[in-house]
Structures are given as structure tokens and as C-alpha cells.
Amino acid sequence: MEATTWDRIGRIREWLDAEGVQSSEADRRLLRVLKIGEEYGEVAEALHGALGANPRKGASHSWEDVRKELCDVAVTTLVALATLSPDAEKEFDDRLRHLVGRISPPREAGMSG
Numbered sequence: 001m002e003a004t005t006w007d008r009i010g011r012i013r014e015w016l017d018a019e020g021v022q023s024s025e026a027d028r029r030l031l032r033v034l035k036i037g038e039e040y041g042e043v044a045e046a047l048h049g050a051l052g053a054n055p056r057k058g059a060s061h062s063w064e065d066v067r068k069e070l071c072d073v074a075v076t077t078l079v080a081l082a083t084l085s086p087d088a089e090k091e092f093d094d095r096l097r098h099l100v101g102r103i104s105p106p107r108e109a110g111m112s113g
Helices: 005-019 025-051 063-084 088-103
Strands: none
Touching (some): 005 063, 005 088, 063 088
């Protein structure tokens, strides 16, 4: 049986719980959410580099770097959610369904589109 995205997120969270700085549950939650900001900063740096926006550094990153950093933000966010929620997968799916529902009407069963 192949691991799902959420199985992998769970593995990362468990590894961080075991190997990370030992802290209270409240601190662990705080640190996991703050990590999202750190990862966002890395996306911003890669984007500046891909655009060559810093004249001192020039084109220091590629668009592949930007995509990788965006993936890191997504994974870090899902790990934080899994740290805060006993059922992160359901919570994420419910929220995604809600957001999609705001932009398009639900599709009727049996209809393709």
C-alpha cells in the first residue's frame, strides 16, 4: 500500500515531535505556525532571484527553485495543521470544499464537466 500525502505529512510531524526541540504542546504549535513564515521568506527570496530583482545578486534562482519553495510552504502548512488538529485531513478537505463551493455551484451526481 502506497503512502498518501497525509501519511507522509504524519511521518514528518512525528519525526519533528521526536527529534525537534523538546517543548510544551503550546510552544510546539507556535513554532510550527511560525515556520510557515520562514518558508514564505524563502519563496520570496527565490522569486526575487528568479526575476533578477536584486541588482547586486542578479538571477540567483530559477523558477524551479520558486516551485520547490512553494511546495515547502505547503508541506510546512500541512504539518502545522496536523500539529493543531486531530483530524487535519478532514479539516483541510472540508475547508477546500467550502472554498471551491464559493466559486462554483456543486456539480450534480453523474454529470461530467
